[in-house]
Amino acid sequence: MADLECCSYMLPLLTCCLFFIYTICYMITTSSRTSDDHLAPKSYPVIGCLVDFYRNRRRLLAWYTSLLAASPSQTIVVDRLGARRTVVTANPANVEHILKSNFVNYPKGKPFTDVLGDLLGGGIFNVDGDAWYAQRKLVSHEFSARVIRDTVGVALEREAAATLVPALDAASAGDGGMAVVDMQELLRQFAFNVVCRVALGGDGEMALAPLPLARLASAVIHDAVMVFVRRRRRNNNLASASGGGGLVARMSAAGYGDEAIRDAVVSFIMAGRDTTSSALTWFFWLMSRHRDVEAQILLDSSSSGATVLLHAALCETMRLYPPVAWDSKHAADDDTLPDGTRVRRGDRVTYFPYGMGRMESIWGTDAGEFRPARWMTSSSSPASEGVSPFKWPVFQGGPRTCLGKEMAFVQMKFVAAAVLRRFELRPVAAAEGSPPPEFVPLLTAHMAGGLKVTVRRRSQRRQNGTCGR
Ligand code: HEM
Numbered sequence: 001m002a003d004l005e006c007c008s009y010m011l012p013l014l015t016c017c018l019f020f021i022y023t024i025c026y027m028i029t030t031s032s033r034t035s036d037d038h039l040a041p042k043s044y045p046v047i048g049c050l051v052d053f054y055r056n057r058r059r060l061l062a063w064y065t066s067l068l069a070a071s072p073s074q075t076i077v078v079d080r081l082g083a084r085r086t087v088v089t090a091n092p093a094n095v096e097h098i099l100k101s102n103f104v105n106y107p108k109g110k111p112f113t114d115v116l117g118d119l120l121g122g123g124i125f126n127v128d129g130d131a132w133y134a135q136r137k138l139v140s141h142e143f144s145a146r147v148i149r150d151t152v153g154v155a156l157e158r159e160a161a162a163t164l165v166p167a168l169d170a171a172s173a174g175d176g177g178m179a180v181v182d183m184q185e186l187l188r189q190f191a192f193n194v195v196c197r198v199a200l201g202g203d204g205e206m207a208l209a210p211l212p213l214a215r216l217a218s219a220v221i222h223d224a225v226m227v228f229v230r231r232r233r234r235n236n237n238l239a240s241a242s243g244g245g246g247l248v249a250r251m252s253a254a255g256y257g258d259e260a261i262r263d264a265v266v267s268f269i270m271a272g273r274d275t276t277s278s279a280l281t282w283f284f285w286l287m288s289r290h291r292d293v294e295a296q297i298l299l300d301s302s303s304s305g306a307t308v309l310l311h312a313a314l315c316e317t318m319r320l321y322p323p324v325a326w327d328s329k330h331a332a333d334d335d336t337l338p339d340g341t342r343v344r345r346g347d348r349v350t351y352f353p354y355g356m357g358r359m360e361s362i363w364g365t366d367a368g369e370f371r372p373a374r375w376m377t378s379s380s381s382p383a384s385e386g387v388s389p390f391k392w393p394v395f396q397g398g399p400r401t402c403l404g405k406e407m408a409f410v411q412m413k414f415v416a417a418a419v420l421r422r423f424e425l426r427p428v429a430a431a432e433g434s435p436p437p438e439f440v441p442l443l444t445a446h447m448a449g450g451l452k453v454t455v456r457r458r459s460q461r462r463q464n465g466t467c468g469r
Contacts, residue, residue: 040067040076048080061325061441064088065355073339074359084111086328086348090356093338096390098329098349100398106349109330122260123267135264136403138254142198142247142268143403152407155197156414164190164415168423171455180428182450183284187277187415194411195272199247199265200228221269226262233258271404274444275323276411281451282321283314283416285437286370288427288453293372298420307413312375314412315392319363320370322353322394325441353394354441362391425453 041049056063067076074091089095098106107128120126124135141147164186171181232248247268251261287294297309328350335343343349360367363374377386389397395405402408419425429437429452438448 040071041078041080043079046081049078050080050082053078053080061354061439064352065090065358068352068355069359069361073341074361075337075339075341077341084346084348085344086350087337087341087343088326088350088352088355089337089339089341090352090359090362091337091339092356092362092388092391094341095351095356095393095397096388097338098351099390099393099396099400102335103399105332105335106329107332108328109332111330111348112328120267120270121263123263123265123270125267125271126263132400136400138250139247139264139268140403141250143407145406147198148407148410151198152194152410155194156411159190159193159197160414160418163193165418165422168419168455169457172423172457178454180452180454183425183453184277184281184447184450187280188274190415191275191277191411192269192273195269198272198407199268200225221266222262225265225269226258229258229261229265233261271402272407274446275404276408276415278323278445278447279314279318279321279408280412280415281447282439283317283412284419284425284453285427285447285451286313286317286320287420288425290370293370294420297416301417301421308376309372310413310416311409312372314409314416315375315387316370316372318394319357319392321439321445322357323444324394324396325354325439325445326350326352327393327396351393353392354439354445356391356393422458424456424458426456428452428454 041052043049044051064076068074068088068090073094075087075089075094078086078088089098108126109128113126113128116126122131124132124139127135167186168181171179173179229248233252247265248261251264256264287297293309293313297313300309328348331343331345331347331349333345337343356362358367375387389395389401395402395408437451440446440448
């Protein structure tokens with residue numbers, strides 16, 4: 001009897017489910033047009049834009065970009081069954097509103113911090129409100145001009161001499177000059193070693209930097225940083241909080257415990273590990289495609305123009321290939337964006353540097369071309385200074401702007417100059433007309449399959465030029 005009752009409930013339910021699944025499959029298989037030929041994701045009652053989303057799930061970057069370009073205000077709403085309503089925008093006025101004017105309404109939010117809790121704990125990347133503000137104030141001391149000049153400069157010189165240049169030298173000599181190096185991997189290891197030297201100070205480099213990247217699961221980093229922090233505090237090996245002691249000393253003096261210090265250090269390392277190496281990987285690939293720009297950078301290398309052109313080329317690289325391709329906040333309350341888009345409490349609100357870098361409405365009809373000249377407003381000022389961070393939010397903007405922007409430029413210019421001056425890189429798969437490598441937008445973007453190159457030493461005369469930092 002109970003079985004019969006159960007059947008009478010189950011049968012209609014099952015029929016509904018089957019009908020639902022059939023409808024979705026029908027819509028997926030019968031529609032042959034691409035999804036880019038309408039202004040917003042195609043939506044159906046109940047399931048929203050699930051079908052379009054599913055069809056484009058492996059090309060979300062291109063799909064969002066084309067939808068945003070077609071949208072009258074460069075904003076779309078992605079609402080599908082089973083997922084949070086998401087507003088994606090490439091509209092500079094909206095971006096300014098989210099990141100600055102109404103900053104308090106757009107924290108990262110629990111959905112973000114829950115996902116990254118294991119890796120980042122209570123580090124600056126993963127907290128909002130007062131906890132974020134207090135940490136930002138403390139951490140910002142590590143990004144002063146003095147620290148960048150003294151600590152970062154020394155770390156870069158040492159690391160380049162110890163690993164980067166010898167590795168490329170060896171490749172240029174090996175296999176009759178045909179040895180293949182993965183630049184992406186080399187640059188990631190380099191950036192990791194540098195950020196460890198900066199974050200952990202003198203003896204810190206011994207704690208982490210020698211670990212090969214392949215072994216650097218988050219648990220390994222967590223444990224190694226914890227051991228380091230405990231040892232340093234136990235030995236009372238801390239300089240004064242006002243100067244020179246680094247992040248561990250500063251946080252220790254402010255009364256933070258071991259775990260909070262570990263989380264702050266891990267966030268610092270994560271921030272500096274993959275971002276600059278991602279930008280530099282695409283920069284070197286673009287140089288191999290634009291030998292005229294590379295030649296100009298080398299030609300000007302003894303004048304101040306070199307830094308301006310190099311800076312411009314790096315900005316242009318990150319316009320097309322931003323290390324952080326998209327970034328989301330979660331609305332604390334209902335709101336209306338400047339273009340009229342309604343935001344509901346709990347919505348995910350995503351600003352989209354990758355799409356913004358490709359918007360003709362922002363950059364003109366040649367938005368898809370690599371043209372560093374668009375950044376060269378005058379021959380002496382840094383190229384990105386005059387450009388609104390809400391039009392080019394590669395380093396975010398507003399109160400939560402990337403703290404490491406200056407450090408990142410110093411590092412990228414140093415590496416670009418050190419490599420270009422000494423070596424000529426030839427991508428292995430760079431036949432004329434071949435498609436660009438795939439841009440993979442994880443937490444930090446990377447190049448699918450790495451950047452495999454052969455390396456040739458440049459002539460001595462070229463190397464004697466100086467590529468200023
Ligand atoms: C090309 C290189 C870089 C790019 C494109 C970049 C981009 C960004 C972006 C988009 C954010 C905001 C992320 C978010 O809130 O979810 C951010 C935050 C941050 N970045 Fe960078 N970054 C770069 C290099 C660095 C470096 C080298 C460091 C230092 C080690 C660094 C330290 C930080 C810190 C501490 C924050 C957190 C700021 C806060 O929440 O108040 N970044 N960065």
